[in-house]
Amino acid sequence: MDHDFLADHASSGEQEERQISRLLNGLSIMAALFLAGIGTKAWYADHPVHAWVLWLFVVPVVFNMVWYAWKRDRVVQKAGLLITVGLLFTYLLASGGEGNTGPLWFYVFPPLLFYLTSLKGGTAILLFCYLLAIIVFQFPWLPFVTAEYSTDFKIRFFATLTFESIFCFVLEAGRLRARNRLLALAKTHERAARTDELTGLANRREMQNRLDTEFSRFKRAGHHFSVVLIDLDLFKRINDDFGHDAGDLVLRQFADLTRTVVRQSDLAARWGGEEFLLLLPDTTLLQALALAERLRAEVASTAFRHQKQKLPVTISAGVCSISKADSVNDLLKQVDIQLYNAKGRGRNRIAPRVRSQEVISPSDTSA
Numbered sequence: 001m002d003h004d005f006l007a008d009h010a011s012s013g014e015q016e017e018r019q020i021s022r023l024l025n026g027l028s029i030m031a032a033l034f035l036a037g038i039g040t041k042a043w044y045a046d047h048p049v050h051a052w053v054l055w056l057f058v059v060p061v062v063f064n065m066v067w068y069a070w071k072r073d074r075v076v077q078k079a080g081l082l083i084t085v086g087l088l089f090t091y092l093l094a095s096g097g098e099g100n101t102g103p104l105w106f107y108v109f110p111p112l113l114f115y116l117t118s119l120k121g122g123t124a125i126l127l128f129c130y131l132l133a134i135i136v137f138q139f140p141w142l143p144f145v146t147a148e149y150s151t152d153f154k155i156r157f158f159a160t161l162t163f164e165s166i167f168c169f170v171l172e173a174g175r176l177r178a179r180n181r182l183l184a185l186a187k188t189h190e191r192a193a194r195t196d197e198l199t200g201l202a203n204r205r206e207m208q209n210r211l212d213t214e215f216s217r218f219k220r221a222g223h224h225f226s227v228v229l230i231d232l233d234l235f236k237r238i239n240d241d242f243g244h245d246a247g248d249l250v251l252r253q254f255a256d257l258t259r260t261v262v263r264q265s266d267l268a269a270r271w272g273g274e275e276f277l278l279l280l281p282d283t284t285l286l287q288a289l290a291l292a293e294r295l296r297a298e299v300a301s302t303a304f305r306h307q308k309q310k311l312p313v314t315i316s317a318g319v320c321s322i323s324k325a326d327s328v329n330d331l332l333k334q335v336d337i338q339l340y341n342a343k344g345r346g347r348n349r350i351a352p353r354v355r356s357q358e359v360i361s362p363s364d365t366s367a
């Protein structure tokens, strides 16, 4: 069951990653157009160096998009865009862009960073950017630093950027918290929808799904499977004589015992009130009969107790292999007939009857 949840979880994570990639592609196209446009404007404003630098930045942006379209590597796509944008913003900060408006582009960075990386990673990269900004502001004589900013501008730049960064951090942390809570809630609901509340085994719906899946596998690839339908004998008497709580306790204890007998790949479900169904993939009729017999013997020799009173618990079971049926419905009908036979023969037994596993007729053993 958890495997299915993990698969769903993985697929929703995959969906989110695909969405991020689409967003990055959109942003890359916008960035390339902006760079080309603003570069052209700078060219006509007689800032040829600035224009050429902006046009040059179009190259890594487009290259990153083409690389992603070819390789589909999302990590490289994210890293490529972040590095390009980081370098571009550092250049804009150092050169001042047009009319010293370059640092304004820095405000794009915090939301993008937190969205594309983790909270920790985003904070680390942001701190590094702060360091770069401080270096550019404090050491205007460094090579490539051509812009000079007033002290008022620097103070306001850092103050507003810090506010923005904190808001982005808090919003992203809230988004992640809500997302994780939603996933946990989905997990709980999913489990509840597939599980029997009293015993913790799979419920009828889950079993029906698995039966259909196994039947398709059988039709497609010839993988045989068997089922065991189990009924607790004279269960009404336990309820009547010892109370409903005692009955519930027996159902739970029987479920626990079943879990110890079946394999990981098998599925045990509560089929109805005091009826249980086992689905045994890749199991012949003979093997299924052996398992049912082992479970019957285990139940018969286990002391079921309620408030120190010993409860008389035995089971009857019918067994059937898919090789004897045309459909899931037919299989369920046949296994029900076998259970009826086991009951009819005096309970605390398995049907079809076998004297010993070796003596099963050839038709019975062909799974």
Ligand SMILES: Nc1nc2c(ncn2[C@@H]2O[C@H](COP(=O)(O)OP(=O)(O)OP(=O)(O)O)[C@@H](O)[C@H]2O)c(=O)[nH]1
Binding pocket: 198, 231, 232, 233, 234, 235, 236, 237, 239, 243, 244, 245, 246, 247, 248, 251, 272, 273, 274, 343, 347
């Ligand atoms: N305690 C408890 N009892 C349940 C639950 N679900 C079904 N039952 C009881 O299971 C009993 C089933 O009784 P019957 O169908 O007459 O069968 P039986 O007494 O087991 O007799 P045989 O099947 O012929 O051996 C009923 O008394 C139901 O009330 C449950 O969740 N808890």
